[in-house]
Amino acid sequence: MILSSLLTCYLALLTGLPVEGNLVEDTLPILSYSFETDQDRDFDDMPDDWSRRKGPGYPQYVQVSIDRNQGRTGSQSLHIGVNGGHATIYSPPQKIDGDHAYVFRGYIKTQRLKYDAAMVSISFLDHKRQRVQHFVSRPVTGTHQDWVEVTLGPLTPDPNVRFIVIGCHVAHNNLKDISGDIWFDDLWVGSLPQLDILNNYHRHFVDHDAEIRVSSRISGLNPKNKYRLDLELIDSSNRKIASSALDLVTDPDDVKGAPNSRLLDGNNHTEVWRLKPMEYGFYEVRSKLVRDEKAILEKKTSFAVIDLVNSRPQGEFGWVISEEHDQLPVSELPDIAAQAGINWIKFPLWNVMASTDIHHSSRIAEMLDQCSNQGITPVGLLNHPPRDLRSQFAKDWQGVSGIFTMPASFWSPSLEEVFARYTSLVNYWQLGGDEDKSFIGMQNLSETLKNVKSQLDLIGRDTHVGIHWDWKTPLPENHMTHSFVAINNEERLNAAELAVELQKVKLGSGMGPHWVTLTPLPKTGYEPEERAIDLVKRMVTAKYMGADAIFASSVFDEQHGLLNQNGSPTLLFLPWRTVSLALQGAKYIGSFNMPNKSSNFVFARDQEAIAVVWNEEPTEEEIYLGENAYATDVWGKRISLERDETTRRHKLLVTRSPIVLRKCNQQVAYWRLAAQFEKGKSKSEYGGHADAVLGKNTFAQSVQGKAVLNVPKGWEVEPREWTFNAGTGENFRLETFMTLPTNASLGKKDVSIDFDIFAERKYSIRVHRPYHVGLGDIVIKVTDRKLEGNVLEIEQIIVNNTSPLETLQFRCSLFIPSMKRMQRFITELKNGQDRKLYYLPNADRLKGKELWIRAEQVNGRRILNYRWTVGENWEAQEPVTRKANKRQTTSVR
Incomplete structure (x- = not known):
């Protein structure tokens, strides 16, 4: 557990690193230990004034001493002989101030460690020499022939910090090594100016109409150097929105004639960067302290521009x-x-x-x-x-x-x-x-x-x-x-x-x-x-x-x-x-049928309907959402919603990135979900089919309405227009009779119903509903493939799922643009499927063409139509190398 807790301290440090560079060059050294002879003046093989931790778990039989034959830059180092116990040794406290940040660099070498690890810690103490902050380096274990560098910082001391202490540690969890060696050398601490971006809740989350204020605190500057504070504002797309460069000077004469400079009024200076209100979204402030034209410190913070809200009492x-x-x-x-x-x-x-x-x-x-x-x-x-x-x-x-x-x-x-x-x-x-x-x-x-x-x-x-x-x-x-x-x-x-x-x-x-x-x-x-x-x-x-x-x-x-x-x-x-x-706290009520099949999920809460919409392929959807609806992207940024001047329907540009639709009219949403066909499907045979449009008045008052049914070209519908009245919460049923043409293809067809509703005002609502041609009792499947020799193979499968079982016969025709049609015959098809193949030359020439297979039942009313575009799935198919049977290949002119 000791190793685990020390690692936790280390992980907490991984924010706020210095600009890449040489720590020795960028900082002012304040503390250094190389464990040479001048740091052991009493020759007791321990560095002068260092103290060793005692107590349970820290046995004194673990050897800790100066090794006079092993060093990184000199000839000596601090050595710990691993022997099944923890060991820690601390440097004497060194006085520091709270105006600087501090960095540590040291070197560790280990031999034959499997469970134990060596680390270095930095402790900040208050005036009573009580520890108030503690930081630990990454652990070093195993066997290393070369010295391993470990660093910490910049470390910012709390206001009550007065001293700094270095600690050298050997730690393990449940398993431990009973032998091994650890050396520490060239332990060094330096000071840097301190740069902080002052944060609190109100700076993290900014109201949309509020001014942006970024406060930076700077301290520990050396009057002998020239400093500059560079600030950048970056949005969620990593675009630079604003920037500032301000010279920081300590001599009043340096301010004259330098409009972009600031005279520091003491060792601790706070600079406020003011920005105009920003659009909704995520922003990052990048702050950089430059000394003598070299960046020495960087800090980052972030904030979100939002509409501040009051929390709801319930949610998931x-x-x-x-x-x-x-x-x-x-x-x-x-x-x-x-x-x-x-x-x-x-x-x-x-x-x-x-x-x-x-x-x-x-x-x-x-x-x-x-x-x-x-x-x-x-x-x-x-x-x-x-x-x-x-x-x-x-x-x-x-x-x-x-x-x-x-x-x-x-x-x-x-x-x-x-x-x-x-x-x-x-x-x-x-x-x-x-x-x-x-x-x-x-x-x-x-x-x-x-x-x-x-x-x-x-x-x-x-x-x-x-x-x-x-x-x-x-x-x-x-x-x-x-x-x-x-x-x-x-x-x-x-x-x-x-x-x-x-x-x-x-x-x-x-x-x-x-x-x-x-x-x-x-x-x-x-x-x-x-x-x-x-x-x-x-x-x-x-x-x-x-x-x-x-x-x-x-x-x-x-x-x-x-x-x-x-x-x-x-x-x-x-x-x-x-x-x-x-x-938050909303109820899922269903999904709308959108013309271009965008995925959407609709929720209701209070008097509002909310929808989340996306589509893997960019498309435009038209749908009436209500007079107060608005849209945001996933970052909370408002999206402009265009509307058709005639229909008043909203135009939604839908992509794979979801959009959130808010303040949609809840009564309209429920109306759209309630409107549907009574059957919504017809048999795959010519002739008429009775059906009805079902709906419910979801408005808070009685309504008068007109409904118009929009069907594919060639369909006959009688009637296709209705007028109706409905009380609050009342269901209605609008009967119709559909006659499908003999060339109607199997599958789902897009049918829509236009409602003009007169409640407290007029509403125009278009509801899309799929209409299924074919009950699924007879299924036709078609696949095309390109074979070797540029031959097109068309596979036709007809499945008989009738119940009670019927024995079926079909006359099948393949229609090809500007070519003679090809025919196949199916006889005595019982439970199961029938497979037929067609072969055509010049597959590449036919790619992208629409073909049509029509299967007419012999001595029956069923007509199966299937249309598709050649080559749509060739890229997804495995390469086909077989050649078509010459007796099956038909040349068509």
Whole structure:
């Protein structure tokens, strides 16, 4: 656990790196240890004034001394002989100030290490020489013939910091080495000017009409050098929107005649960059401090331009915070979360009471209480058991299920204080994190959850206990009303795969609710637009498929997260927010039939209909949405909606990037979904077919209406126009009689119905509905292939699915433009299929031509028509090398 905790400290440092360059050249050295003879004046083989950590786990038999025969630049170094225990040695405190940032560089060499690792730490101490900040380098292990460089920084000290200390560490987890060697050498600390971009919640999220203010704090400048502050504003497409370059001078004479300069009024200076209000979207501020024309420090921050909103009391979307860290903006988290459209938040609580900060548990309680006030339900994550409890499992650790399957007397003492402190604020508790697999497939799962719940109920009430599951394993058969499962996979499911798995959940286990955890695509290897599209489609899929809650995993994760460590938004914050605010607490009501088959999912909430629309192929859709409708892209940016002056229908440019349609007229949306055909299909035979248009008055008042049926050319419809009246909520039925032409092709045909409705005003609504020609009792399939010798092979398959079974005969004709038709005959087709082949020369000349197969039933009324374009699927087919049978090849002129 010691190694694990040190690694956590290291990972927290990976923000705020210096500009690439030579640390020695760019900084002012303040501390250096090479362990040569002048640093061991008393010749006790220990560096002067260094102190060694003592106590349990740090045995003094582990050898720590100066090695006088091994050095990187000199002849000596600090050596630790590995011998099964931890070891740490600290430098004497060195006085520093809070106006500078500090960087560390050192070198480590290791031999024969398998389980142990060597690291260097930097500690900042207050005036009482108590540690207030702690940073750890990356671990070095294994065998290295050359010295390994490790660096840290720039490290910004807190205002109360007065001293700095270097630590050299040997650490391990459960397994440890009993032999090996570690050397430390050339440990060096230097100071840099300090550059900070001052952030808080109100700077991360800016109202659309507000001025942008970017505050930079600069300190620790050397009057002997020339400095410049460069600022750039970048949007989500990595385009530069604005820039500024400001000379920073300390001599008043240098300001004269230099309009782009600023006289520093002290060692600490705050510069405010003011920008006009920006369009909705994500922005990044890149700040660079230049000294003597060389960039020495860079800082970045981000903000989102949005319409600030009030949180809704209920919804399905949530966040997972699986790890705590020092930078976590606990006090700002409720406000940030409320602007993200979430109503659930998972937070690790097992180790909160173990913090050395006596105020930490109170700050967490206040944060959870504020979340509840914002309509955000806290979920206590029990994912990091205390070290003494975890250590009892040693090598057999699989996850927290091992703890909770033990008697309550084993684990409850470690949680009594947590439960007592937080059960008044937290009713939902998850055993293990969203990566804990230890409950999956457990035999006595129901009993385990009941035992934990009963223990929780001793302190709280109405508690809910949940676990992590995956999509690969059938969900547990469990009918507990106070349990839940949080489902996700290590392997990401795309939107289509997620829909399949959620459909299985609907038909499967009785255990619920079912929560879905979504992990966004990582920054590395994916474009921002691709990441946003993927996240939005999966969010919408989880919503319309009925997931009880939808979580974003590890929102502070560097690769996948929605927030940076300081609470500022990442690129994916806005796509998440756009969808969650749109669909928060909404009900899925169906999908519209759009002329160009764009995927869409329609939801209703309050008096609003919301639709999310996309199409893998760019297209334009025309549809009336209501008088107040507007559209945004996934970044929340408004999209201009054009309208046809005559029909008043909106023109939507639809691409693979979803658009979100807001403030759509809910009454119109329900009308569109209610209107349909009574049958919607006809037999594949000539003659008339009775059908009817069905609908429902979805307006809040009685309506008068006119309906017109639009059918493909050649179809006869009587009547095709109707007038009708309908009271509020009343259904109506408009009868018609359709006669299809003998050349009507099988399959779905686009038929539309135009409604002119007179309610409090006139509404014109076009509803698209597919009409199926053929009942599916007789199916025709056609495939064309290009063979060797430029021969076109056409395969015709007719399937007999009639019930009761009929014996069928067909006369089949292949019509080719400007050519003589070809015929085949099918006799005595019973249950099953018949296969016929046609061969034509000059396949390339026919590519792109429309061909037509017509199968007429002998002694019957069925006529099957199939039209297709030659060569549409050639690229997807495997190369065909067989030659056509000469006796089957027909030359047509």
